[in-house]
Amino acid sequence: MALSKTPYRGTRDFFPQDMRLRNYIFAKMSEVSEVYSYEPYDGPLLEEVSLYLAKSGEELINEQIYSFMDRGERHVAIRPEMTPTVARMVAQIHREVPKPLRWYAIPNLMRYEKPQKGRLREFWQYNADIFGAGIHGEVEIIQLCISILKSFGANSTHFDVHLNDRRIVDLIFKEFIKLDSEATHKLYKLVDRKNKMDADKFSAEVRVITQDETKAQIFEEYANLTMVEALKTFVSKFTEANQDFFQFYDNLKALGFAEYLVYDPSVVRGLDYYTGVVFEIFDKHPDNRRAVAGGGAYANLLQIFNEQPLEGVGVGLGEVPLTEFLKAHNLLPDVSRAQIDYLVSYIDQEGEALAMKVAAELRAHHKKTELLFGAQKPKKVFTSAEKKETSFVVFIGLDEAQNNQVKVKNLKTREETVYSYNDFFKTI
């Protein structure tokens, strides 16, 4: 039986056209990160399962992870996310290095999922974190994310940033509405599902949880807020104390980002992990209303290593939802053809040696150069040239071979010029 030619379920073959697109996307992510002075890092493909258990608990591990015993009876997993790895790495060095640390990575990750649109088993995820920077870090990570999306040509007509703050939520739930932690937890879960629920059903469930009509009304008023300014007014009814979240918001506003920012009480994210600002970046396209990226601030990254607390702010941006987003808004570049500077050909077998020399010299000049093997008629050379985005074609015929000359055609201007070998390289 012949072997299957298809890739393993939920994974992809990246043919050159696919890879050019991936490289384009990763290059933008890296460029913007470097411009924000974030430093690259990476970790191992495999980690011990105990690391994920400590961070995420049994459920994710058992259901979603590729894990197995190695030959030395170690229970290992292919990384399903980067945060445990970065925590492990930072735990090694945090005592000796100056803060803040700004790190980014674009690892390949695997999760055992049922493949569907925007969700695959193998995918790449951009991760950026800033450690030890307090609320300044919250502002910077949001800036960084917006800048990355802008680098692809996206703007506030394409996406918005849904913000929330765990400190604000706790203040409202515990101090204003005065719920115990069990009821608070239930409200968290409820508000997380709000956008998927009927309004009447939502109201009813609020009343079941709060057991109090006044509290229910306060909560509903809160749950329907969509602007940070309105949240400010809401909070000011209960307290005059300054809130970090509003300082954070004002900083982003001063930087000109107000048009991107939305308050969204339903953005909750990992309950046990995040402690400050949490956010999700949403696609505004009606056919692709989903989160492209998400993240937030956490107070205690290194707890699982029994290390002193280290606060941080992180973001994850998957290449699959990002690509869906860019596709929905027609922001993907045309990568259908490879781009080369010179196609070097010979019309006559006697031109081969010179053609090889010309191609080698063009490459030494850092020009993307393809050598067309075998003597070819000009018509066939042009056919080859058109299959790629080619700038110049070099022809070496009998005349050129005998006179050590180079005939070059500029495919844009259609201009054809014959140079001596040495003069040609002076023009480059």
Add this chain to the structure above:
Amino acid sequence: MALSKTPYRGTRDFFPQDMRLRNYIFAKMSEVSEVYSYEPYDGPLLEEVSLYLAKSGEELINEQIYSFMDRGERHVAIRPEMTPTVARMVAQIHREVPKPLRWYAIPNLMRYEKPQKGRLREFWQYNADIFGAGIHGEVEIIQLCISILKSFGANSTHFDVHLNDRRIVDLIFKEFIKLDSEATHKLYKLVDRKNKMDADKFSAEVRVITQDETKAQIFEEYANLTMVEALKTFVSKFTEANQDFFQFYDNLKALGFAEYLVYDPSVVRGLDYYTGVVFEIFDKHPDNRRAVAGGGAYANLLQIFNEQPLEGVGVGLGEVPLTEFLKAHNLLPDVSRAQIDYLVSYIDQEGEALAMKVAAELRAHHKKTELLFGAQKPKKVFTSAEKKETSFVVFIGLDEAQNNQVKVKNLKTREETVYSYNDFFKTI
């Protein structure tokens, strides 16, 4: 019990300094490949084990592979090499695409090995292949490899290219010495071990295999050759027919590569796979006498898919042996410090808003910019600046904040200038 902070055995944490080095190495590999008009590709991290069994046989699979059953009872493995994946991908498209195909990738691979110098469980390997190009492809892949190593500053004092050709070897063993295929196979194995053997023992074993003093002498003369020119003379004693290998060699010589080329009868490589030129690039450093890269020409890449034959030439260059090579010759760049263009600081809290604005605007100008959080004394700012390779420091004091000005110090010239906000960005 606290979790372990060390990475899984045989894998590495890439802290920013390590990652800068890896990025430097991968960027060179990619740049040179693009200059040779090779196109990027990638495949999945996991493949079905049957793919590796078909190509490499039981032994490698059982001993060296990370394999496991997935939840759907598929026997899968983390890729230990890239060739089976590239074969699978090419098998999907080879009928429709113009040849030759030139492809490269730098995948992460895993093998279950005992970690040692130059050998790890997780590593990256540069792979390049040209499909459907005949002996032209053999020349080009050697050129490409030499160009990659030259791009790191290496030259013929640092490495040489050990060449052999399976067609030549077959000619000598089967036609000149006239051995049956069992004895031929044994001589292959013997010559592969030659450099690790005592000369007397080698002579004795040759005689055991050939069972003929004349044949043994011919073989020994052959086995001691080190130059292609000497091989030419040797072959010409038996036949006047043209050999592709000598055409291949003459082409490389015409391109100026003679100083890199050595004939090495002991370079044999995968017996069932390679059919034309085979080569290994050796480090010349006395303390690191090992192969940095290797590859060769194969006639039948797609056999395991029951597809029509497709010939190709490939090379694999591991990042671990390459790094050892560059280290041995002191060719690694200094990546100890991150490089940034601007460190933006504020001396006074009132300068914070302007400092944030300046940093954002510098980033919009694609300048690598770090914003120093919190008001800091100039002395502390300089301490921060020195931790990285910083070109300029921006100070926003009370004066600058009140007058919308920017004070910039060029750390190279030690020049300090105060600009109006708008004038500053005109200078960039």
